[in-house]
Amino acid sequence: MDSKKYLDDISQIKDMMSRSSRFISLTGLSGILAGIYAITGATVAYLFLLPNDYEILIVDSLKFKSILGILILVAVLSFVTAYLLTTRKAKRNNEKIWDETTKRLLINFFVPMVTGGIYILIKLNSRHYGLTASLMLIFYGLALVNASKYTIGTVQYLGYSQIVLGLICAAFPGYGFWFWVLGFGVLHIVYGTIMHFKEDRK
Known part of the structure; x- marks a missing residue:
């Protein structure tokens, strides 16, 4: 009996240590909504900004900038949604939303993201548009993998999927x-759904 209690205590201590070193308030719903935002934005771009008579999509500079505007809007909506839902979950579970773990998570996420964003802007300024989607997927995937050690482990698999998809896109x-729709839209919805049933409903 004492042995079983000892093992239970050890298990609880390990769980507490894991929770204290990982940001666990992410929600699957935020991933699902991010995917919906991405697909909605892509639909608007496809219907109003992309040519209908080309299977391989080529757009002029003005339309390309309009598409980038939609991408930025999708990113902002996704981050705001993630913040609001994460804050709500943290309060519901009596967890801190801002601590050292959160800081490490954000630093490890945004260093690859900001680096990638600057690199993409440099390439766009040189009118090198072709690999934009590939670079977005790859750097986003790297950011997820880099930050995954400070949050729910399944995040890394979304990151790996984005990196692989970005490399295929480069070809x-x-x-x-x-590929952008598949990565930021479909994969987010699939990941968010899995995360919702695996983590949110515990």
């Missing part, structure tokens, strides 16, 4: 739009 740059 087919003319289809970058569709």
Whole structure:
């Protein structure tokens, strides 16, 4: 009996240590909504900004900038949604939303993201548009993998998927739009759904 209690105590201590070193308030719903935002933005771009007579999508500079504007809007909506839902979950579970773990998580996420964003802007300024979607997927994937050690472990698998998809996209740059939809839209919804049933409903 004492042995079983001892093992239970050890298990609880390990769980507490894991929770204290990982940001566990992320929600699957935020991933699902991010995917929906991405697909909605892509639909608007496809219907109003992309040519209908080209299978390989090529756009002029003005339309490309309009598409980038939609991408920025999607990113802002996704981050705001994630923040609001994460804050609500943390309060519901009596967890801190801002501590050393959160700081480490954000630093490890944003260093690859900001680096990638600056690199993409440099390439766009040189009118090198073809690999934009690929670079977005790869740097986003790297950011997720880099930050995954401070949050729920399944985040790393989303990161690996984005990196692989970005590398495949690099081999087919003319289809970058569709790879972007698959990565930021479909994969987010699939990941968010899995996370919702695995983590949120505990």
